Amino acid sequence: MAGAVTAVATERLEIEGLAVEIDGKRILDGVDLVVPRGEVHALMGPNGSGKSTLAYTVLGHPRYTVTGGDCRWRGESLLGLTPDERARRGLFLSLQYPTAIPGVSVVNFLRAALKAQGKTLTARELLGRLRGEIGALKMDDAFLSRYINDGFSGGEKKRMEIVQLAVLRPALAILDETDSGLDVDALRTVAEGVNRVRGEDMGILIITHYQRILDYVTPDRVHVMAAGRVIASGGRELVDRIEREGYDSLLRAAGIEPTGVEGTPLEPGVEPPPLPGDAGESPGA
Amino acid sequence: MSAIAPPSTRPAAEPLRPPWDEPPRLTALRAAGAEAARTLPWPSSGQGEDWRRTPQIDRLDLGSFHQPEPDRAGGGDMPAYLAAALREATAVSAAETVLGDDAAGHRGSGHGDAWAPGAVPLGEAWDRLPEAAHRLGAVLPPSSGPIVARNTARFAAATVIAVGRGDPPRTVHLVHGVEPGQVAWPRTLVVMGEGTECTLVEEWLGPPTPGEALCVPVTEVLVGPGAHCRHVLIHRLGPEAILLAGCRAVVDRDAAYDASWVWVGGAWGKVALAVALQGPGASTRLSGCAVGRASQHMDLQTTQAHEAPATFSDCLHRTVVRDRARSVYAGLIRVAPAAQKTNAYVQNRNLLLSPTAKADSNPTLEILANDVRCTHGATAGPVDRDQLFYCQSRGIEPQAARELIVGGFLADVVGRLPLLGLRAAAQGWVAAALGMGVGPEGAGAVRTAADAAPADG
Structure with missing residues (x-):
């Protein structure tokens, strides 16, 4: 599908030759990927292959500099848009390390998000919907008034991302390692949440390191990333092959030395994000 | 003189x-x-x-x-x-x-x-x-x-x-x-x-x-x-x-x-x-906020003096400064030799909303007893970029996102005010001082039953 150029506004995310740098270091090296609305795609790959960088870049995190290629949604290039503009066009990112915002409750955070997206609900409607989704994710109602992600366990943060996905109902969602760090019960709960929202109205790109979540959420397409590009695409059988053989044979087939891609992950947020004001000494000091 | x-x-x-x-x-x-x-x-x-x-x-x-x-x-x-x-x-x-x-x-x-x-x-x-x-x-x-x-x-x-x-x-x-x-x-x-x-x-x-x-x-x-x-x-x-x-x-x-x-x-x-x-057994909890704009200058000095055994103190000062405003804070914990089994904490956090805003922070410990637990901390910086991105990734515009984050930054100290009516009024004063539409959990915020419970202590 590389080079599939279309000027027609279609309901799909089209990533074409995308090249991205962080602090002058190239992380993505010409990614080609298409995710239509209504399909579930899986993006797999070893650590450091650039999967999270791709996710953050699609949503426009300022840390990433696009040096080549394009990324379009419904035919419109996203590259000149701010993250909030992208989200308001229907994009959503479930973060690998969701950020805590102390002092901002779950319910008020989502209220602000819905308002920004022009989806006005009454307080009663919002609370009702939230209670339903929180219950479906096997979380307690008390999370409604807790500060978003503040003091949440890793698993609670991941569940809360799926709660947000279910409440915000984006047209295209990227789930960045939503399965990582979950025990098998939590994984099933999260997967059920994804299955509940999947449908013809939503495109989903599941980024994962392992095949586990794909035992519960069956992807329509599977892509494998390594060394900053997509090296293989296929159906469910690709997952089985990786489970059987690991990534090595795919890497070798793509001319990549397997040991060369392991290493320190370059995705942001490997450390929990700092609290506000943690940026260092006062400039006035 | x-x-x-x-x-x-x-x-x-x-x-x-x-x-x-x-x-x-x-x-x-x-x-x-x-x-x-x-x-x-x-x-x-x-x-x-x-x-x-x-x-x-x-x-x-x-x-x-x-x-x-x-x-x-x-x-x-x-x-x-x-x-x-x-x-x-x-x-x-x-x-x-x-x-x-x-x-x-x-x-x-x-x-x-x-x-x-x-x-x-x-x-x-x-x-x-x-x-x-x-x-x-x-x-x-x-x-x-x-x-x-x-x-x-x-x-x-x-x-x-x-x-x-x-x-x-x-x-x-x-x-x-x-x-x-x-x-x-x-x-x-x-x-x-x-x-x-x-x-x-x-x-x-x-x-x-x-x-x-x-x-x-x-x-x-x-x-x-x-x-x-x-x-x-x-x-x-x-x-x-x-x-x-x-x-x-x-x-x-x-x-x-x-x-x-x-x-x-x-x-x-x-x-x-x-x-x-x-x-012995005396305690104090000190918490509050200063919100400065224009060229306001706000200097707070707190002293937690532990003079008896088994005493407790906790001080939290939060400031938000914009424009050319400046916050100055000095927080002293002093533990006398007799004040064994003291627990004392002092923390100052400053959010700088403009490059010309300033915050000076100087929490200090003077400990003359040997069986105590004391900590102090200070931070200063702009609105966190990852928090901003997180809000934006949900569609919230940068200005609204900043208001949400700043409001949240102040919410816990405002929430410690002892009277519900005072808390609501304080949110209004803070929002006005910030020049923002809403304060912490401000106008139109959705309340749940848990919010309505008095957050005493």
């Missing part, structure tokens, strides 16, 4: 001679205040750490502020802004509301009905509450410092709140105003008997029209054994006003003194808040 400051900046330290009879003991206290004011050096930014970052003190000309003549017969009608403030205070705190008697000379029978029993002007307190009134100057004697000394010499009348053993819990909202070109010397004394409860809200505001003004309040709090005092300081003085405030609480065994503050007003100011934990 003339070598320290030019004569024009030397404030009048003559003891006030009101046109009514004062008890000899009060006359002697004023004289001691005047004497201390003559002998103690007036502060300057060049002397020591205390005022180093608030050089405005060097340019302060106390002589340029007029103190109205005390008038026992009443200073005429109460100014409209104070009348409004008292009405608001009643609504906000559902409390006994009291007009601070030093409110620029507006005293006397004109609003005598506002005085509640047990919260009375000193002239009357001396007769009606002799045991309490005689403690004036016990917690902050004239020798405490040049500002306290001058307040002692010059206050027109103090407010005394006495809560005797067996009395029901008290809530008092005290409003101090100041007029353009004038100086006010509010003086407050709280004396709490064993096992009593009292919530005192002190609010400084005015002047109602443009003009410089100076407000120099001094508050003394005596918290008896097992008593619980909640003290709220609200600084809403006008944009040209100066605040020099001193407050000290002495806390007896198993008693608690909890102070919270909301500071949004004034051109510049310094507040010194000290707590002495003098009885």
Whole structure:
């Protein structure tokens, strides 16, 4: 599908030759990927292959500099848009390390998000919907008034991302390692949440390191990333092959030395994000 | 002292001679205040750490502020802004509301009905509450410092709140105003008997029209054994006003003194808040925020003095500064040799909303005991980029995202204010100071049952 150029506004995310740098270091090296609305795609790959960088870049995190290629949604290039503009066009990112915002409750955070997206609900409607989704994710109602992600366990943060996905109902969602760090019960709960929202109205790109979540959420397409590009695409059988053989044979087939891609992950947020004001000494000091 | 400051900046330290009879003991206290004011050096930014970052003190000309003549017969009608403030205070705190008697000379029978029993002007307190009134100057004697000394010499009348053993819990909202070109010397004394409860809200505001003004309040709090005092300081003085405030609480065994503050007003100011934990098991929780814009300068100094064993203190000061505003904070934990098993914490967090805003933070530990747990911390920085991105990734525009994050940053300290009505009002003051549409969990915020529960302690 590389080079599939279309000027027609279609309901799909089209990533074409995308090249991205962080602090002058190239992380993505010409990614080609298409995710239509209504399909579930899986993006797999070893650590450091650039999967999270791709996710953050699609949503426009300022840390990433696009040096080549394009990324379009419904035919419109996203590259000149701010993250909030992208989200308001229907994009959503479930973060690998969701950020805590102390002092901002779950319910008020989502209220602000819905308002920004022009989806006005009454307080009663919002609370009702939230209670339903929180219950479906096997979380307690008390999370409604807790500060978003503040003091949440890793698993609670991941569940809360799926709660947000279910409440915000984006047209295209990227789930960045939503399965990582979950025990098998939590994984099933999260997967059920994804299955509940999947449908013809939503495109989903599941980024994962392992095949586990794909035992519960069956992807329509599977892509494998390594060394900053997509090296293989296929159906469910690709997952089985990786489970059987690991990534090595795919890497070798793509001319990549397997040991060369392991290493320190370059995705942001490997450390929990700092609290506000943690940026260092006062400039006035 | 003339070598320290030019004569024009030397404030009048003559003891006030009101046109009514004062008890000899009060006359002697004023004289001691005047004497201390003559002998103690007036502060300057060049002397020591205390005022180093608030050089405005060097340019302060106390002589340029007029103190109205005390008038026992009443200073005429109460100014409209104070009348409004008292009405608001009643609504906000559902409390006994009291007009601070030093409110620029507006005293006397004109609003005598506002005085509640047990919260009375000193002239009357001396007769009606002799045991309490005689403690004036016990917690902050004239020798405490040049500002306290001058307040002692010059206050027109103090407010005394006495809560005797067996009395029901008290809530008092005290409003101090100041007029353009004038100086006010509010003086407050709280004396709490064993096992009593009292919530005192002190609010400084005015002047109602443009003009410089100076407000120099001094508050003394005596918290008896097992008593619980909640003290709220609200600084809403006008944009040209100066605040020099001193407050000290002495806390007896198993008693608690909890102070919270909301500071949004004034051109510049310094507040010194000290707590002495003098009885075993005494505790204090101090928390508040300062929100500055334009060229506001807000200097807070807190002291947590542990003087007895098994005492607890926790102080949290949060500031948000934008434009060219500046926050200065010094927080001292002092643990005396006798104060074993002390737990003490001090934390200051500053959010800088513009590159020209500044925050200086200096939490300090002075520990002379060897079995204690003390921590201190300070941070300063702009709005966190990852938090901003997280909000934006949900569609929230950057400006709205910043408001959400800043509101959240202040939410927990505002949430620690003791009265629900006060919390709601404080959110409005903070939002206005930030120039934002909504404050922490502000207008239209969705509340759940859990939110409505009082967040006490």
